[in-house]
Amino acid sequence: MTVTVNAVNADNPEIDFSAEEAFGQELDRIRAEIIAARGAGDARYIHAVITAQRGLEAGGRAALAVSLFPPAWCAGTAMLATAKILENMELGHNILHGQWDWLGDPAVHSSTWEWDFLTPAEAWKHTHNHLHHTWTNVVGLDRDLGYVVFRMSADQRWQPRHLAQPLYNLLLAPLFEWGIALYDLEPDAVAAGRKPPRAFLTDLTGLLTKATCQLTKDYVLFPLFAGPSALPCLLGNLTANTVRNLWTHTIIFCGHFPQGVQTFTEEHIEGETRGEWYLRQVQGSANIEGGPLFHILSGNLGHQIEHHAFPDLPSNRYAEIAPRVREICERYGIPYVTGPLWKQYGSTWGRILRYAVPSR
Amino acid sequence: MPATPALVGRLLSAASWLTSPLTPDDYLGLIDPLLDARRPAARVTAVCAETPDTTTLTLRPGRGWSGHRAGQYLPVGVEVDGVRHWRTYSLTSVPDRPDRLLTITAKAVPGGRVSPRLVHRTQPGDVLRIGPAQGEFVLPDRPPPRMLMFTAGTGITPVMGMLRSLMSLRPPHPDVVLVHSAPTARDTIFGHELRLARAKVTWFRYHEHHTRAYGRLAPDDLARLCPDWRERETWACGPAPLLDAVEDHWARAGRGDQLHLEHFALSPALSPEADATGGRVRFTRTGVEAVADASTSLLAVGEAAGVRMAYGCRRGICFGCLTPLSYGRVRDLRTGELHDRAGQSIQTCVTAAAGPLALDA
Numbered sequence: 001m002t003v004t005v006n007a008v009n010a011d012n013p014e015i016d017f018s019a020e021e022a023f024g025q026e027l028d029r030i031r032a033e034i035i036a037a038r039g040a041g042d043a044r045y046i047h048a049v050i051t052a053q054r055g056l057e058a059g060g061r062a063a064l065a066v067s068l069f070p071p072a073w074c075a076g077t078a079m080l081a082t083a084k085i086l087e088n089m090e091l092g093h094n095i096l097h098g099q100w101d102w103l104g105d106p107a108v109h110s111s112t113w114e115w116d117f118l119t120p121a122e123a124w125k126h127t128h129n130h131l132h133h134t135w136t137n138v139v140g141l142d143r144d145l146g147y148v149v150f151r152m153s154a155d156q157r158w159q160p161r162h163l164a165q166p167l168y169n170l171l172l173a174p175l176f177e178w179g180i181a182l183y184d185l186e187p188d189a190v191a192a193g194r195k196p197p198r199a200f201l202t203d204l205t206g207l208l209t210k211a212t213c214q215l216t217k218d219y220v221l222f223p224l225f226a227g228p229s230a231l232p233c234l235l236g237n238l239t240a241n242t243v244r245n246l247w248t249h250t251i252i253f254c255g256h257f258p259q260g261v262q263t264f265t266e267e268h269i270e271g272e273t274r275g276e277w278y279l280r281q282v283q284g285s286a287n288i289e290g291g292p293l294f295h296i297l298s299g300n301l302g303h304q305i306e307h308h309a310f311p312d313l314p315s316n317r318y319a320e321i322a323p324r325v326r327e328i329c330e331r332y333g334i335p336y337v338t339g340p341l342w343k344q345y346g347s348t349w350g351r352i353l354r355y356a357v358p359s360r
Numbered sequence: 361m362p363a364t365p366a367l368v369g370r371l372l373s374a375a376s377w378l379t380s381p382l383t384p385d386d387y388l389g390l391i392d393p394l395l396d397a398r399r400p401a402a403r404v405t406a407v408c409a410e411t412p413d414t415t416t417l418t419l420r421p422g423r424g425w426s427g428h429r430a431g432q433y434l435p436v437g438v439e440v441d442g443v444r445h446w447r448t449y450s451l452t453s454v455p456d457r458p459d460r461l462l463t464i465t466a467k468a469v470p471g472g473r474v475s476p477r478l479v480h481r482t483q484p485g486d487v488l489r490i491g492p493a494q495g496e497f498v499l500p501d502r503p504p505p506r507m508l509m510f511t512a513g514t515g516i517t518p519v520m521g522m523l524r525s526l527m528s529l530r531p532p533h534p535d536v537v538l539v540h541s542a543p544t545a546r547d548t549i550f551g552h553e554l555r556l557a558r559a560k561v562t563w564f565r566y567h568e569h570h571t572r573a574y575g576r577l578a579p580d581d582l583a584r585l586c587p588d589w590r591e592r593e594t595w596a597c598g599p600a601p602l603l604d605a606v607e608d609h610w611a612r613a614g615r616g617d618q619l620h621l622e623h624f625a626l627s628p629a630l631s632p633e634a635d636a637t638g639g640r641v642r643f644t645r646t647g648v649e650a651v652a653d654a655s656t657s658l659l660a661v662g663e664a665a666g667v668r669m670a671y672g673c674r675r676g677i678c679f680g681c682l683t684p685l686s687y688g689r690v691r692d693l694r695t696g697e698l699h700d701r702a703g704q705s706i707q708t709c710v711t712a713a714a715g716p717l718a719l720d721a
Binding site for chain 1: 377378380381382386387390398399437439441442443444445446672673675676677678679680682694695697701703704705707
């Protein structure tokens, strides 16, 4: 559906062009304020998360090394799963966005960070930072709108294979890192002639190298070092990776697919201004409500709307700007989609089921 | 035990299979920053004021340190308000000291962001990031028989590293003349040590000149202070105007090949006004130069000039275009924010020139 912004406020029946720009300027001011305020406290925050993550990972690995002892298995698996979730979400995703480049620290920089996820950081930065964040929810341009496999909008043409998309989603959730790794190779772009086969092969080599390191570590070396605990250690690693996959899949799907999130057409974004870009980012995202721990474990992507408006602001600042963004949206009559996790999760499933069948 | 570091290196390299995609250094650095060899660090062990605005810091470098040559400088990363700033300071200690300690001597630049903090607020126990020692202005492995050092102000610092090294060597020593100027005796860095050496060391002659009382020295004064300057291999370090005069003087005498110069890599002074418009852009890797106005993105400027620039979304979202700023100042076209930290990666698609600058592209 193509969206025109309609005010809910009767005194302000329609948002016109200048209102969109004023909306953009208000968001620009928030951005400038946070950039001016970033400092030693933010640096301490990210270093604390890094320390906690590495501590949890080391602790988890140590416990799984003696995981014949069941409490050690439980503690080790829980610590490792938490470490992987922290690494992918609050660290990897956000550092790779350049949110921490301003630290001037080559160790915490979008150009040097590599994450504990199958797809290489370089490949992911292209599909996610460039394609998805630039063309958010534009049918035909944002590949994340259904990840090439799902039909998530009435503007996407229905094909019989979409009937099986609830099944794809059930399979994708536990195997999410594999799904993203294949997706980042952009096989669809090669088939369509938009990506040269040589570039595909280079990316494939990068993925195979990274995958070798990832799989050797989790499924060969650590189990070997665990000696008599080899099998429980391997199962603990598999469980941690799977839990992380289920969690990241849930957070990411709930950020763009719940009821009320809008999609856009290529015509809609022709000559798009900065104000209109902000408007599209806000309307193309959904927040998930939760406590501070939930937000850290979800990489602050529960503040998906704020993240899409300001993908390069440090994630620890999203919570403080969220009420202000929401207030601005209310003032301009712009829908602000938010809800608790269970609601957004149900709503996402509703959408997957609804678009599995042809639109009337 | 020369085998130990190699063995440790091999073990850590094997262990990186377990820590992938991180490295063992990423974990070791959490225990003690000095254990991290990938991002070398040093711990300050002593702080000693040389003059009212100059301080010598004694540093214990960590695992990543690979040594230096007398005369080289050290990149130092100092955290100010969460942001790490890199500056370089001359190493003033003898290389490979038995206690493995280093010294750097830094002067507080008035109004500077980093040096006043380093000079006046550093305490023993502080940890600084360091880079590999750099610079070609070094004491040769076999020093020539006759040497002249011509320095001014903080220009003495790399030369002090060389002199201390010479003094630590066994005879025969070269014949060394040092001509050094500073504003006053009180402002003369290492003044006491140099005067003491003049009295004790037979092969070392030292002329200390005070500019506040007697004006600046010019290369012409060498005819009086060191009549045989033409016969000496010379090391000169100091403010740019002095070095320019020295270079010119030696070239006219046909002795340019005997001269070693150290320009302290001070980036060109930036004018404080925020509305500086455009500027000349140098792309250091490709050697291309272009003129940029204040509203065209540096990405567009580079591409128009035929430079293969990294790019992505072209609207400031994806960070695909990050390029290191070698020196100069850029303005964020969205916010007007200025960036002028050398070495910082900038988003070329949303920044424009705010004065002359160079990009590592």
